[in-house]
Amino acid sequence: MRGQTKIGAKAIVAAIIAALATLAPLGALAMGAGGSKPKPAVRAVPSDEVVPPVPSPTPPVAPPPAPGEIATTIPFLDTPAAPPPDLEFPTPTPLPDQVSWATYVNPRFGLRLDYPKGLFLPAPPPENGDGQAFSALDGAARFSVWGSYNVLGETAQTLMAGFAATLTPGNIISSQLTGTGGFQTIALRADKRVFRTEIAGGDVVFGFEAEVDDPDDAALADLFETIMDSLRGPEASTQTAPPAPAQPASLFDILVATAKGALEPVLGQSVALDVTTLRRAGAWAYLGGVPTQPDGAPLDWLATPFAPDWQADAMSDVVMVLMAEENSAWRVVDSVIGPTDVAWYGWVAQYGLPETLFYEP
Structure with a gap:
C-alpha cells in the first residue's frame, strides 16, 4: 500500500532474536545457569570511562512539629514502624454493689442463706440435692452451702475443733461460737482467705464455706461475713437478711x-x-x-x-x-x-x- 513500508519475514525474525538477546542477562539473573546461584549481568566498562556512584535513596526527614502542633508526616515506607504501645485493660472484677439479694433454700434440709445474686452464679446442683455451689463472675471468689445428717451427734464445739484441725497452726484469724448453736471461723488456707460456719441443728448440720483468692480484699471479706451470718435452718431466726438496695434492678x-x-x-x-x-x-x-x-x-x-x-x-x-x-x-x-x-x-x-x-x- 502507498505510504507503508513492507517488512519481510527475515527482518521480523532478526528483530525478535535481537530482542531476546537483550533479555538474556535478565533470564540468567532470575534462573541462573544450570540451577546454580543466579549472577547479575555485568556490563564491560572501558578503562577510560568513569562511572559515577549511584547515590542511595535518602528517606525524607520532616521538620519537627512546632509546639502545640501534631505531626502528620507519614513515615518513609522503608523506615521500620515503632511498635504500638502496650494496651492495658482493667482486670475483670465483680459487678458493683448494685445487686439484688436472693435467698437460697435447700429443698432437702430446709437450710437458707442470703446472697447477692448479681455477683455470684450457681453451679449445677449435686444429684443428692444436699447443697449448692456458687462462683463469682470474675472467678475471684466462691462459696458452698450444704446440709447433712448429724449421725455422729456433733456439737458446735466439736465442729469448730474438727475444722481447726484441717488448718495450718497460726493461720486462724478469728474463731468463735455463735448463739445459733454453731461456730464461725475466718482463716488463711493456701494463700486464700476462708470463711467457715456450721450449725448443729439437732439431727441436721448446716454448713457454709467461702474462699477468696485475694486474702487482702476487704470488700469481699465484709461481704462474706454478712453472707455467713445469714445461714439458718428451716425455722425463722432472729437474724435478718441484708436490706435490699434502693436500685430497682441489679x-x-x-x-x-x-x-x-x-x-x-x-x-x-x-x-x-x-x-x-x-x-x-x-x-x-x-x-x-x-x-x-x-x-x-x-x-x-x-x-x-x-x-x-x-x-x-x-x-x-x-x-x-x-x-x-x-x-x-x-x-x-x-x-x-x-x-x-x-x-x-x-x-x-x-x-x-x-x-x-x-x-x-
Missing part, C-alpha cells in the same frame, strides 16, 4: 435484659436466659448462656427461624452476646446464636478486647 438483671432484648426479635418469641457466663471488663460485658422458654422449659428451636439448622444438627443451643456501656446505658454490640465453635475469639481482635473477658485462664 446490673446482672440489666445485662440479662439487654441481651434478651436483642435475642428475642431474632428468635421470634419471648425467652428466658440460663446464664452460664457473665463477665465484665471496664465498659465491656460478655454473656454466654442457653435460651429457654419463660417458664424455664427447653426452647423449641423448631418454632424459631433456626429450625432447618436445628434439624440438620448444624448448630448448638448456646448464645453469645457482647455488650458495651455508653452514657450509663448498655447496648448489644455483637451476638451469635447457635455457634459450633469459639465464636467470641474473633471479637478479641475485632474490638481489641482481652481474652480474659470471655474466660477465666
Whole structure:
C-alpha cells in the first residue's frame, strides 16, 4: 500500500532474536545457569570511562512539629514502624454493689442463706440435692452451702475443733461460737482467705464455706461475713437478711435484659436466659448462656427461624452476646446464636478486647 513500508519475514525474525538477546542477562539473573546461584549481568566498562556512584535513596526527614502542633508526616515506607504501645485493660472484677439479694433454700434440709445474686452464679446442683455451689463472675471468689445428717451427734464445739484441725497452726484469724448453736471461723488456707460456719441443728448440720483468692480484699471479706451470718435452718431466726438496695434492678438483671432484648426479635418469641457466663471488663460485658422458654422449659428451636439448622444438627443451643456501656446505658454490640465453635475469639481482635473477658485462664 502507498505510504507503508513492507517488512519481510527475515527482518521480523532478526528483530525478535535481537530482542531476546537483550533479555538474556535478565533470564540468567532470575534462573541462573544450570540451577546454580543466579549472577547479575555485568556490563564491560572501558578503562577510560568513569562511572559515577549511584547515590542511595535518602528517606525524607520532616521538620519537627512546632509546639502545640501534631505531626502528620507519614513515615518513609522503608523506615521500620515503632511498635504500638502496650494496651492495658482493667482486670475483670465483680459487678458493683448494685445487686439484688436472693435467698437460697435447700429443698432437702430446709437450710437458707442470703446472697447477692448479681455477683455470684450457681453451679449445677449435686444429684443428692444436699447443697449448692456458687462462683463469682470474675472467678475471684466462691462459696458452698450444704446440709447433712448429724449421725455422729456433733456439737458446735466439736465442729469448730474438727475444722481447726484441717488448718495450718497460726493461720486462724478469728474463731468463735455463735448463739445459733454453731461456730464461725475466718482463716488463711493456701494463700486464700476462708470463711467457715456450721450449725448443729439437732439431727441436721448446716454448713457454709467461702474462699477468696485475694486474702487482702476487704470488700469481699465484709461481704462474706454478712453472707455467713445469714445461714439458718428451716425455722425463722432472729437474724435478718441484708436490706435490699434502693436500685430497682441489679446490673446482672440489666445485662440479662439487654441481651434478651436483642435475642428475642431474632428468635421470634419471648425467652428466658440460663446464664452460664457473665463477665465484665471496664465498659465491656460478655454473656454466654442457653435460651429457654419463660417458664424455664427447653426452647423449641423448631418454632424459631433456626429450625432447618436445628434439624440438620448444624448448630448448638448456646448464645453469645457482647455488650458495651455508653452514657450509663448498655447496648448489644455483637451476638451469635447457635455457634459450633469459639465464636467470641474473633471479637478479641475485632474490638481489641482481652481474652480474659470471655474466660477465666
